[in-house]
Amino acid sequence: MGFLVVKRNRCHVMKRSKTLKQKDYDILAELVRDGRITYTELARKVGMSPAGVLKKVRSLEEEKIILGYTAILNHEKLSKKLKLLIFVKCSAGKHSIVARQIKKVAADSILEIHEITGDYDVVVKAVVKDRNEAKDLIAQVSSIPHVVSTSTSMVLDTVLERPSIAPS
Template sequence: MPNLDLDPIDCRIVAELQADGRLSNVELADKVGLSPSPCLRRVKRLERDGYIEGYRAALRRDRIGLGFSVFLGVKLDGHTNERALAFEKAVVAMPEVIACHLVSGEADYFLEIVVPDLAGYQRFLVGKLLDLPIVREVRSNIAIQTLKAGAPLPLEHFETRQSKRLPKTAKKT
């Protein structure tokens, strides 16, 4: 189980940075009720301890010519560790693959890819993915409309854990 030793201020920091990773330290400190120096120390600790993985700009896929999204269920031919690791290494190196998950169920892996159009998908599928000798079967699901993607991680479970740690106060009668 992951270490969730974040206090309420840490939780507010990560929530604010998820909402806007471009906040200056002064703005962030103001939003979470700290002065800038302790806020910066906390952010650096959250980065060092691996809670904050990095910062990036979220791009509109359609505006940059990558409006065609496909979700692929991939079955492998055989399950030797060496071959599976080779598949993983190859897929991770493909820029069209923006997510890759090892899953249970009908497929072995679930991939999300983005390409400019159907012809781009065909080039990816035939020229890259099906070229891997371990791939036995691919099931494609083309996204018709994206309603939600790249959302911030939900942090409500932190609030639940925090309330369990607080001492119970005596009821007034």
């Protein structure tokens, strides 16, 4: 199940990286469709025993293939009516530092932060209550050291948004 690695005269047993089988993909696809599915129902859908499914799910979690489970919220019903994409230009080589600072500045409004290629270095996806909150968030991001400029787009309509895709 594992292999031996010798480093500086010390032995460590290293677990092999998991090779996914079709049943693993089937389980992942069902969990992406419904993260609240019971192990019994999941087992029925993928043609396994509940104990076998539980073992595979735990293995997928240990391998960090399944990173977690979460509720998907309707931000509009929680008074976060505006969705923004803030594109950030940074000083040369400072995009990682800026991205980490953005995370600290306004964590309660930010959904995603990505370091990107192209005309900008970082893109931030955020939800805010109103234009005043948007203005404040943009000002906070703009004031971070090494931020050269920002450009913000407001999302008018979301055609597709999902937290994950089923593996193929």
